[in-house]
Amino acid sequence: MTDQSLVPERLEKADLDTAYKVLKEKYPDAVRDDTRTGYSGVIVDKNRLVDVAKTIRDELGFNYLSHATAVDYLGLGDHLEMVYYAYRISGGPGLVFKTQTDREKAEVPSLVSIWPGADFQEREAYDLYGIRFSGHPNLKRILLWEGFNGHPMRKDWKEPYYEQEHKPFDSRWPKGYVRRAEELNPYGKNVQYPADIDLSRLNDISEESIYSGMGLGVDIQELTTSDGIRTDRLVVNLGPHHPSTHGVFRMVVTLNGETVETLEPVMGYLHRNHEQIGERNAWIHNIPFTDRLDYISGMGNNHGYVLAVENLLATGARYQPPTYRAEVIRVLMVELNRIVNHLWAIGFLLNDLGAFFTPSLYAIAEREKILDFFEATSGARMMFNYMRFGGLAKDLPEYIRSTANLVNDQIRDFNTMEYLTDLINERLPRAIDELDTYLTESEVMTSRTIGVGYLPPEMAIAYSCSGPLLRASGVPYDVRRADPYSIYPELDFDVAVRYNGDIYDRYLVRIDEMRESIRILKQILPRLERTKGEPIFAGNKAYMPRVPVGESYGRVENPKGELGFYVVSAGDEKGTQNPWRYHVRAPSFINLTPLGQMCQGHKVADIVAVLGSIDIVLGETDR
Amino acid sequence: MTDLDLRELQGTEFPVPADLQGNVAITSLSKIYNWSRKNSVWPMLFGLACCAIEMIATAASRYDLSRFGMEVMRASPRQADLMIVSGTVTKKMVVPIVRLYNQMPEPKYVLAMGACASGGGPFKEGYNVVSGIDKYLPVDVYAPGCPPTPQALLFALIALHRKIDGQSLANMDDVPWYGVGPSDPTPIPILGPDIIDPRQMDIIRRQAELAAAGLPYGKREVPDLVLTAGAASTSAPRTAAEKAADKVASAPAAAAADDPEKAARLAKREAALARKRARQQQQSE
């Protein structure tokens, strides 16, 4: 990859067609069009997958693999399919390619050699779908534990509580008597053992397999450096219960003295089966679930999901896109949420650096003000459930009445527009300036972060990093500009970018981004005034929309990076009521791929700082 | 605690002269013991999921947990009195949680924060989710909500204070950690083909034997009432019409007694459902 890849050169739709044509001409017998209704892209013969991928990356310039995931088409062709979305880092629409394998002996060549960013995603597909990736350097389960019975995302995997295939389920209240879910299972719990379980031979091998995957056999080993100093090599577990892992994340680290030799992230401690529950839910039921992905920025998650489903709905009849006011309010919410997230991230980065809790107290003080507004509008402080397909759940309230705004024990009503104006023009800029003044030059900050955790731009791209992590390495890639959605094209803002690729720059990018968000919000305010009273929904609210068949990938620039939802509607020609496949491209998950590389050679105390600068949230990492 | 009011502690019938009441209190050992314990509960610094964010917000400046003497969050279980289970408990995570709990010194308390920790919450159906930490650990206070607001968490903590206040040193049921030595550790679950609770080994073995013998397994013994009620919908040979008649006759009858309007509505709904089922059956035949 050369520097040329960084030159902004936009891709047009026509180019995409040419790209597909080039592929088909170059590999006439291995590449064919995906002709199913509602699908796009090409299907690649799995034996040529690596060659085709190389062409896509090197010759066609699609050097950024956004996401890779598996789909199980049981009953609709009976194959497993891997879906890849590749983009140009300079922006524009994505190139979709897929490969199919049969369900019994599922095997696909690994693309880790082309895009190292596919690493964790392929492990996830192996874990949940049982696809083997030949050539993968470290193929083992990632979200579940070694020894788990079966691959739970396969369509024929039976769930412990709800074994019925169909929706809606039979009554859980036969003749008015409640039957609790616990009563459906012999153990009264959400578990299921294979019938032939042999308890005598039971042993837990997940820990061993983690260590052996890292090539570790011993706990402590004595080493002697070249200049004769004796040190120890030892294995240290950070997490899953550790105050600075931002949740239940675990890192297995080998240290030579105090220097990190290898680091392997171990996750899945918060794997809540989001995707499988999502596939059983009706389309609209998933909106509240998305709030719980990246639970600090729920609005952004809502937005990504409704965009994905709206893309699909738009292919059918009787669909009306969201009104202008709805779009304006969406951007308002999302940008406020971005500030919330970055305030949080910066506060807790300082925690990780050792400035325990004082900076975070200041950082999250203003967050409460924004949450008051969210609460008054959507009804909840964190789990908003606010956006709908084609609009919003409700309009902004006239007044904000929140018990948290007690002044002399009196509940006060604030006029919403005045409250917002004050927040956006006065309070938030002041809070950002305050952080900037006290932290940017601070000794704690500079001495621990400058030059630490360096991530070169080529590597950031190859590892599919996104968000502030990517932009701090000098790659100006922001989905709001690269592949615009909503009303972002008409808004005036810059993509924050810094060039040193270390922790300090990631911090600075977040500060810059908050300032850009303020800039956007200032443009939103007059638009809000202007559209007052206009509808927030075009057409009728449809609670159970029938979604036309096809696939769709909706992506947004979430505070933590590119958040994408890959949804497939299949199985019913007239349109479906629940997704066939619901996949989340989680930025926190994929941004962790280069963590091991970034920490190598640093001291053990720097690990927490590097991790804090990536800004992960476990609800999204593990889903 | 700058303005300690000793009258709070006054706990016996011994009279204290009115002018001394601010300076002297006569009280029982239990009372002063509980009073000091409840005002310095140290929670474990330990967040699981979304609820942890609200827990942090509760500790932050606006809601200010230190008003209750609780701002000292300890990262080590050995220094903590209270485990706030703040979020979804997954099968993979329950193993370390039980380990952490076993390491906490007694007296120890568990607060299940949010729907997930109390009963599985929105993710209850998931294959990797434990439906409630109370399947493994004894819970003292449940805080409902998804997530509970900081106010709700504070309320739960106050409830915990009340619980501590009510415990008596004279009663071994209240304070089992005195006199009889430390209580037994909770057995640590094993990650096998699925999570295995060592306390359930017998049931699992029985089910596996049934399976090996080709007998039906995986059936849970549920109360008779439920089985007989459920039988109507599972036994095949009865015709749809019979079922419908049965439904219409029985279900709304009970409700009819107190609310005729509701009964009529129910009857209508049942009839419609019966028609739908009959139609479905016809189609499938």
Ligand code: SF4
């Ligand atoms: S109860 Fe709700 S907010 Fe709390 S952990 Fe569960 S899903 Fe998250």
